[in-house]
Amino acid sequence: MPTTTTAGSTVPGPPAGPTAGEPLVRVRGLVKEFDGTTALAGVDLDVARGELLVLLGLSGSGKSTLLRCLNGLHRPTSGEVEVAGTRVDRASSRELRRLRTDVGFVFQQFNLVGRLTCLENVLVGGLGRVRGPRYGIATYPRRMREEALAHIERVGLADQAYQRADTLSGGQQQRVAIARTLMQRPQLVLADEPVASLDPENAGAVMDLFVRVCAEEGLTVVCTLHQVDLALGWADRLVGLRHGEKVLDRPAAGLTKDEAMAIYRRVAPGTPAEPVAVGASA
Ligand SMILES: Nc1ncnc2c1ncn2[C@@H]1O[C@H](COP(=O)(O)OP(=O)(O)O)[C@@H](O)[C@H]1O
Numbered sequence: 091m092p093t094t095t096t097a098g099s100t101v102p103g104p105p106a107g108p109t110a111g112e113p114l115v116r117v118r119g120l121v122k123e124f125d126g127t128t129a130l131a132g133v134d135l136d137v138a139r140g141e142l143l144v145l146l147g148l149s150g151s152g153k154s155t156l157l158r159c160l161n162g163l164h165r166p167t168s169g170e171v172e173v174a175g176t177r178v179d180r181a182s183s184r185e186l187r188r189l190r191t192d193v194g195f196v197f198q199q200f201n202l203v204g205r206l207t208c209l210e211n212v213l214v215g216g217l218g219r220v221r222g223p224r225y226g227i228a229t230y231p232r233r234m235r236e237e238a239l240a241h242i243e244r245v246g247l248a249d250q251a252y253q254r255a256d257t258l259s260g261g262q263q264q265r266v267a268i269a270r271t272l273m274q275r276p277q278l279v280l281a282d283e284p285v286a287s288l289d290p291e292n293a294g295a296v297m298d299l300f301v302r303v304c305a306e307e308g309l310t311v312v313c314t315l316h317q318v319d320l321a322l323g324w325a326d327r328l329v330g331l332r333h334g335e336k337v338l339d340r341p342a343a344g345l346t347k348d349e350a351m352a353i354y355r356r357v358a359p360g361t362p363a364e365p366v367a368v369g370a371s372a
């Protein structure tokens with residue numbers, strides 16, 4: 091198991107506390123329904139610039155839906171979503187394209203192009219900054235190639251830069267995906283269960299790297315996790331969802347594991363609360 095830290099974050103954090111001005115993410119009364127299913131039932135959320143927020147909740151509680159509403163992959167049924175000054179909930183497709191260059195997304199399944207090298211995969215993160223499609227490393231400006239190589243080095247894969255992505259381990263592939271996100275120069279990084287398909291040891295190491303580089307870049311991060319231990323160790327703030335409602339919103343410092351785990355207890359009217367194993371699927 092990864093290191094348990096119940097006494098709050100010990101990771102060198104982004105600039106302390108909310109910085110001057112508006113939060114980077116502002117969500118009000120967010121409702122998302124999928125024919126008959128209410129995935130989000132009126133969520134309010136502010137995320138300050140430089141903050142690392144972890145979303146916890148059982149499978150089906152609405153975590154992925156919330157992330158997808160933040161970058162416009164889902165259009166809310168009602169409510170307001172504002173990211174970096176853009177009203178995502180009513181953005182035109184042109185505004186959404188621009189917003190998505192500002193918002194990086196790290197997926198559970200890495201989403202690399204397996205037959206391309208690490209370097210080419212990382213360069214893809216910079217596509218928003220060049221005109222037209224690119225085929226092959228040589229067609230990118232040299233400055234971008236150097237930047238991509240620097241990111242690859244930063245995630246510890248300098249020796250694998252010219253290796254095909256599908257020859258790498260899961261942990262290495264997620265490092266490439268992190269480098270690709272850095273290459274994008276986003277303001278906000280959304281990460282959906284970024285370490286869920288890695289073994290515990292790799293999960294800890296990759297999460298550590300992810301948190302460190304995001305902090306170094308002063309990025310704002312909203313990350314879903316199943317592992318309460320990881321969340322308590324790295325997050326500035328924890329938000330818990332249950333059945334599409336926010337049931338916890340607290341700074342990670344000072345929060346005990348028991349308090350965080352409470353969001354995993356099923357609440358059925360008339361029955362005593364029953365603890366559910368972390369990571370269990372609903
Ligand atoms: N594209 C979709 N179509 C229909 N139902 C969906 C869709 N996406 C999510 N849901 C439903 O919305 C609820 C929340 O799902 P999700 O956001 O994926 O939860 P989590 O990420 O916390 O596991 C679930 O009941 C799920 O079945």
Ligand SMILES: [Mg+2]
Pocket residue numbers: 153154155282
């Ligand atoms: Mg999910």
